[in-house]
Amino acid sequence: MGSSGKSASKGSSKTASQVLILSLMQVWAWVFLACLVLIFIVAVPIISGSSVSFLSVRNSQNILVAITPVLLLGLGQTFVIISGGIDLSVGWVMSFASVISALALRAAYDSGLPLWIAVLAGLITAIIGCGAIGLFNGVIIAKLKVPPFIVTLGTSFIVRGMALLMSENTTVIGLPSGVRDYGNESLMYYIRGEGGGMYFFTKPEVTVDLLRKMDRIITYPVLMTALVVAIAIYVLRRTKFGRYTYAIGGNQVAATRAGVPVESHIIKLYVLASVTAGIAGFLSMLRFTAGSAVIGDPLLLSSIAAVIIGGVSLFGGSGSIVGTVIGALIIAVLTTGLVMLNVPSFWQFIVVGAVVILAVLIDQTRDIIKAKIGTG
Amino acid sequence: MGIAKKLGAIGVLSAMLMAGSAVAQEKITIGFLPGVVDPFYQVMEMGVMAAAKDLGITIVTQIPPTWGVQVQTPILDAMVARGDLDYIILAPTDKDQMVAPLLQANESGIKIITVDTFLGDGDYANGPVTFPISAIGSDNTEGGRISARGLAKAINGEGNVYINSTNPNVSSVEARAVGFTEVMDNEFPDINVIGLDFNLNDMNTAVQQTSATLERVPDLAGVFGTNVFSAQGAGTAVVNAGLGGVVQVVAYDATKFAIEQLREGVVSLVLAQKPYDMGYMAVQFAFADSAGVTSLPTKVETGFAIIDINNVDDPEIARFIYQVAE
Numbered sequence: 068m069g070s071s072g073k074s075a076s077k078g079s080s081k082t083a084s085q086v087l088i089l090s091l092m093q094v095w096a097w098v099f100l101a102c103l104v105l106i107f108i109v110a111v112p113i114i115s116g117s118s119v120s121f122l123s124v125r126n127s128q129n130i131l132v133a134i135t136p137v138l139l140l141g142l143g144q145t146f147v148i149i150s151g152g153i154d155l156s157v158g159w160v161m162s163f164a165s166v167i168s169a170l171a172l173r174a175a176y177d178s179g180l181p182l183w184i185a186v187l188a189g190l191i192t193a194i195i196g197c198g199a200i201g202l203f204n205g206v207i208i209a210k211l212k213v214p215p216f217i218v219t220l221g222t223s224f225i226v227r228g229m230a231l232l233m234s235e236n237t238t239v240i241g242l243p244s245g246v247r248d249y250g251n252e253s254l255m256y257y258i259r260g261e262g263g264g265m266y267f268f269t270k271p272e273v274t275v276d277l278l279r280k281m282d283r284i285i286t287y288p289v290l291m292t293a294l295v296v297a298i299a300i301y302v303l304r305r306t307k308f309g310r311y312t313y314a315i316g317g318n319q320v321a322a323t324r325a326g327v328p329v330e331s332h333i334i335k336l337y338v339l340a341s342v343t344a345g346i347a348g349f350l351s352m353l354r355f356t357a358g359s360a361v362i363g364d365p366l367l368l369s370s371i372a373a374v375i376i377g378g379v380s381l382f383g384g385s386g387s388i389v390g391t392v393i394g395a396l397i398i399a400v401l402t403t404g405l406v407m408l409n410v411p412s413f414w415q416f417i418v419v420g421a422v423v424i425l426a427v428l429i430d431q432t433r434d435i436i437k438a439k440i441g442t443g
Numbered sequence: 444m445g446i447a448k449k450l451g452a453i454g455v456l457s458a459m460l461m462a463g464s465a466v467a468q469e470k471i472t473i474g475f476l477p478g479v480v481d482p483f484y485q486v487m488e489m490g491v492m493a494a495a496k497d498l499g500i501t502i503v504t505q506i507p508p509t510w511g512v513q514v515q516t517p518i519l520d521a522m523v524a525r526g527d528l529d530y531i532i533l534a535p536t537d538k539d540q541m542v543a544p545l546l547q548a549n550e551s552g553i554k555i556i557t558v559d560t561f562l563g564d565g566d567y568a569n570g571p572v573t574f575p576i577s578a579i580g581s582d583n584t585e586g587g588r589i590s591a592r593g594l595a596k597a598i599n600g601e602g603n604v605y606i607n608s609t610n611p612n613v614s615s616v617e618a619r620a621v622g623f624t625e626v627m628d629n630e631f632p633d634i635n636v637i638g639l640d641f642n643l644n645d646m647n648t649a650v651q652q653t654s655a656t657l658e659r660v661p662d663l664a665g666v667f668g669t670n671v672f673s674a675q676g677a678g679t680a681v682v683n684a685g686l687g688g689v690v691q692v693v694a695y696d697a698t699k700f701a702i703e704q705l706r707e708g709v710v711s712l713v714l715a716q717k718p719y720d721m722g723y724m725a726v727q728f729a730f731a732d733s734a735g736v737t738s739l740p741t742k743v744e745t746g747f748a749i750i751d752i753n754n755v756d757d758p759e760i761a762r763f764i765y766q767v768a769e
Contacts, residue, residue, distance in 0.1 A: 115503075119525045125551075126524040133517040237641070238612035240539045247543050279552035355512055355540035361610070361643065362513050399517070406521035409503050416508070 085440050092433045096376060096393045099422070103397065107404035114408050121407055124257055124282040130399045131285075132354075135292040136161065136363070138395040139347035140370035141377075142299045143340030145391045148374055149303075150336050151316040151383025152208065152215040156223035157344040157370065160200055161363030163230040164193040164348025169239035169358025172246065182245045186353070193349040194342055200226055201341030205334030215337075223367075230360040239358030250353030253283035254290060288350040295346060300388045312336065316383030372419055373398055376426045397422065471733045472501045473726060474522045474553075476533040478560065479510040479644065481671050482698045482765040483718050484534065487558065489767065490722025491532065498730050503528065510610070510644045512540045523548045530729040532722075534559040538614045542572055549574045556728055558721045560615045567741040575741075576732055579725050581716045582744040583615045587622025587669075589747060590693045592630070593712035594665045597691040601633035602664025605656045607673040609644045616669040619695055623667050637663075642673055649676020650683070657684050665691040671698050678704045697750055697764045705755060715748040715763035 091098070104121075111121040120126070140157045147154045172189035176182060200222060207218045231237060256266040258273065259280040271281070285293075303309040311332045314322040323329050344363070352358050373394035379386025401415045475491050477484035488504060495502045505522060507514045515536045522528060531553050535541035542562055549555055555575040563572030565580075594604060606623060608616045620639055627634045637660055642649035649672055657663055657680065666681065668674025674694030678701070681690045688708040694701040697715035704710040728739055748763035755761065 115525060116527055118527045123524060123526065125526070126521075129517075129520040129524050133520065136513070237610060238537065238539060240612070247546075251543055251547060278550055281551070283547075351513070354543060355516075355537075356543050357537070357539045359512065359537070359540060361511060365509055365511060365513055402517050403521040403524065406505050406518055407525050409505075412505055412518055413508055 082440075085436065089433065089436055089440075092429050092436075095429055096378060096390060096397070096426070100393055100397050100400065103400050103404065107400070107407065111404070111407045119407060121404060124259075124284065126403060126407075128253075128282060128284060128286070128289075130396070130403055131289045133399040133402065134392075134395040135288050136347045136351055136366055137369050137373055137398060138392060139292055139295065139343045139350070140363070140366055141373045141391045141395055142295060142388065143336075143343035144370055144374050145299075145377070145379055145386060145388055146303065146312055147215070147336050147340045148379050148381060149316045149383060149386045150312050150333065151319065152333070152336065153219065153371075153381075154204065154337060154340040155216065155219040155367065156200070156204065156226055157340055158363040158365075158367030159223045159227040159230065160197050160341050160344040161348040161351070161366065162360050163200070163226045164197050164345035165352040165362045166230045166234040166239055166348075166358040166360050167196045168193040168345075168349045169242060169352045170233065172352075173239070173242055176243050182243055185243070186246065186249055189352065190346075190349050193345040197341040197345030197348070198338050201338035202334065204341065205337035208337060209330040209333040219337075227360075234358060234360035237360045242352075242356050242358075244356070246353055247356045249287055250350065250356065251283070251286060253286040255284040257282045257284055288354055291346070291350060295343060296388065296392060299343075303388055308332075308335070313384060316385075318384075369398055369419075370395075372423050375423050376419075378426065378430060380430060381427075394426075469733070470499070470501070471529040471729065472503065472527050473729050474525075474528040474531040474533075475502055475504045475722075476515065476519060476522065476531060477506055477558075478515070478534040478536050480506045480508060482767060483559075483671055483696055483716070485767045486765045487718035487722035490719035490724075491726055492722075493719075494723040494726035494730075498726065500726060500730060502726075507536075510536055512537050512544075515541070516544045519544055519548060523551055523553060528553055529733060530554045530556060532556045532558055532725040532729065535562050535614075536560070537612055538562055538564075539612065546574060554729070554732060556725045558725050559716075559718070560613055562614075565614060565742065577725075577728050577739055577741050577743060579721050579728070579743045580615065580745065581747060583618035584622035584625075585744075586695060586714055586716070586747055587619035587624075587667075588626045589749060590619065590667055590695060590712070590714055591623040591626035593714075593749065593751075594667060594691060594693045595627070595631045595634060597693075597711040598634070598664040600631055603635050603637045603660050603662060604665040604667065605637055605653070605660070605663060606639040606667045606669065607649050607653055607677045608639060608641055608669040609673055611641055616673075619669045620667075623669075634664075642676060644670075644672050646672045646676045646679075649673050650680045653677045653680035654684060657681070657686065657690070663690055665693065667693045667695070669695050671696045671701075674698075674710070675700050678709050682707075682709055697748070699764065699766065702750070702755060702764055705750065705752060708752075711751065713750040715750055715760075715765075717745040717748070717763065718765070720745045 107121040111119055168189035171192035172185045175185035175188040204218055204222050207213050208215045258277050311327050314327050351362050374391050376394035377390030401418055405412050405414055505518045545555055557575050557578045559580045561578040564570040565578045567573050567575050606620050608620055624636050627636050640652040666677040668677040678692050691711040693712045694710050695714050697713045701713050705713050748760055
């Protein structure tokens with residue numbers, strides 16, 4: 068938040084306890100996630116019976132599958148919020164991507180192309196189509212200086228309407244059945260118990276009984292999301308693109324003076340946010356084997372919550388991708404854990420809401436303590 | 444056809460009872476995952492719980508806060524991950540998109556029974572989707588036809604009518620609109636179906652859409668609301684426009700609100716489905732299947748009760764109003 072600089076001169080009388088508190092606050096989201104997992108590991112067998120375990124291969128994979136859409140929406144959003152903006156259109160951009168990638172995939176396949184090329188065509192269509200929406204957002208925000216909140220709010224309605232219009236009544240069906248494998252099969256298969264074992268790349272042909280004990284490890288959508296996350300971490304930490312993003316969020320005027328191409332960078336950020344949302348839409352199209360014009364509706368607020376829980380300041384200038392991953396994990400672990408405890412999943416909203424507020428409070432308190440003890 | 448199905452169901456029930464007494468069964472656990480939190484599914488849950496109590500079965504219930512595959516799927520996955528469920532009774536929120544997630548659940552050994560809505564075309568014997576045991580629900584096309592005839596009678600067989608529905612590609616409401624339109628086209632030449640809007644399961648949107656239609660078509664004679672939210676929204680819009688009793692509304696689903704509007708003359712006909720029976724029967728089917736009954740019908744239609752102002756106080760009919768026990 069840029070407040071540490073002002074107070075750096077105040078002296079450096081850090082006590083050990085202050086340092087401890089400060090470092091705990093730095094990693095509180097990790098600690099919270101760990102506590103949550105521990106609570107579920109202990110409580111689930113006690114409450115739901117000893118045959119139910121939170122700590123299973125299948126459950127871990129479920130959580131990974133569940134976070135992919137929220138995380139992908141959150142990734143681009145992390146960049147945008149670090150730069151001091153916000154993108155309210157990502158949920159609907161995701162729906163739009165789901166629709167156009169399904170249409171493109173179906174058209175390509177129907178024209179006689181092999182399935183993998185059709186799938187690729189779907190991905191490319193999603194990226195280009197959503198990139199164009201991001202470009203639209205970015206140009207209006209950067210060049211015409213309209214606040215991002217307003218622009219992306221407007222875009223979200225436009226995109227929602229386009230998705231519904233193009234989707235042939237909200238759902239694009241008639242995709243080749245092989246699409247289901249792209250969205251649901253995995254790199255590895257683990258079959259529990261006798262006669263089981265690990266299998267790689269292709270789904271093992273086994274008896275029904277063994278099939279029942281089979282867990283999919285790292286489904287293709289999870290793999291692709293992991294790749295995007297890795298790239299995002301690298302870009303934000305190690306490249307000029309990342310440094311520009313922090314610089315603009317920290318102080319836009321200073322960034323301009325320092326020679327950062329602010330306008331073009333802001334445009335790129337909104338393109339990025341739309342493209343990651345587009346990938347989310349493409350992957351959900353694969354997973355559900357259909358394009359859906361309403362698939363992203365419930366996800367916008369979850370993705371912003373994940374970003375905030377992850378410690379990205381809404382005032383810009385600070386935050387990390389890993390934080391957003393933790394934020395998304397906290398939300399997914401809560402949903403899964405509560406269902407396994409047979410607690411109404413509505414509680415998830417209450418806990419997530421409380422954690423969002425807690426995250427901001429901790430963030431602010433940390434800044435105050437930092438200012439007090441001086442971290443210059 | 445209806446009678447044959449009923450007889451079939453009775454046969455199944457007796458087979459189940461025999462199976463229940465003959466075989467010492469392992470205790471089964473059933474997951475119940477309706478489409479969204481609303482009075483219809485709440486009544487269904489009562490049926491599920493009642494059957495579970497009668498048969499000594501454990502039920503794990505999760506109710507999605509909003510309608511949609513993106514909300515229902517993670518809950519489904521988590522239920523599967525529990526590892527202790529033998530059956531899942533659910534109302535799929537999309538007949539195509541829920542196939543892949545449920546196929547995975549089924550592959551891991553959980554048997555599926557769909558209630559209210561179904562997968563594919565609902566024909567688990569010969570249709571595109573065959574892995575679920577059974578589809579238990581209303582014959583929604585027939586429900587649409589009954590609604591059409593009721594509305595036609597209320598408007599004396601002439602005028603413009605409008606349909607307000609929830610989401611496309613949801614098996615139940617889609618069939619209602621199809622049945623409704625079919626009857627209007629074939630049996631009532633002087634009635635025009637002038638439009639169909641989707642409110643995406645949002646009552647506020649249903650109100651708006653119906654209000655706008657009332658503006659667009661000033662001589663609108665009747666509205667068909669294809670589910671709880673649609674009918675409540677349509678009824679509200681008609682009252683707001685001061686046209687209560689002038690524009691006839693047929694409400695699919697017998698919520699207390701719909702009944703209130705029936706008493707006020709806003710709604711002329713309420714079509715009650717039998718969610719309690721759906722829930723109860725689905726649990727019985729799971730129980731029968733676990734006892735080794737192999738002849739369960741893949742499709743069961745639970746029928747309707749038609750409620751109008753003349754029979755609304757008849758206890759035989761009033762019991763089908765969706766009331767959740769306190």
